[in-house]
């Protein structure tokens with residue numbers, strides 16, 4: 001395991017590489033959701049087979065990365081991911097993006113197809129929510145801080161069963177620990193993004209993953225986006241919400257493993 005920071009235009013971005021730390025090894029890159037960090041992948045990565053190079057990072061304003069003053073633009077989040085991939089000397093990766101991470105995956109594939117050979121669009125869409133939803137959220141956090149939003153966000157993240165269990169506690173703490181400037185900065189980036197047209201032009205192996213109880217990006221929304229890319233596949237995970245890598249990591253890892261076999265990232 002190797003942890004380091006990539007400096008992009010003065011913003012330090014936290015990166016971690018697990019598995020084979022060799023640029024020639026087949027690589028999977030993971031990008032997380034708003035209000036979380038690269039730790040959402042811990043359990044999934046533990047269930048992936050050997051031989052992979054696994055790169056993950058914290059979005060600006062999240063986890064161990066710097067939180068510069070917002071608002072942020074989606075172009076900046078995509079450029080951050082691009083700088084990390086270049087620093088890791090990565091090409092032809094399988095990019096797994098969840099929620100805003102999936103928007104970043106779309107943006108990176110549109111901009112740098114040499115970096116991304118296959119895409120997993122998990123619990124995401126070309127456009128998420130509407131301007132009012134994100135403006136309201138930004139206003140609440142700026143006025144009252146992250147605790148004012150926590151219950152509503154957790155209800156969008158998790159199935160009722162998971163929400164009622166003690167397993168929810170670390171994820172609530174992760175949300176509450178997110179820097180309000182970073183959180184609202186990324187909300188603004190999501191508010192300003194509609195990838196419908198450029199994503200329609202993508203031609204690469206793509207897998208969509210949705211959760212049957214996802215209230216943030218419901219299955220039909222995920223499906224609408226992945227159907228923009230000809231030949232894409234779609235998997236619906238049952239009894240899970242917006243973060244299936246947290247609720248059902250083994251099942252999620254098995255889906256990724258089978259897709260990685262098809263795309264030649266596992267032999």
Ligand SMILES: O=C(O)CC1=CCC(=O)O1
Nearest residue numbers: 033034099100153156216
């Ligand atoms: O916080 C939410 O509502 C879920 C979400 C939307 C974009 C993202 O990254 O998380």
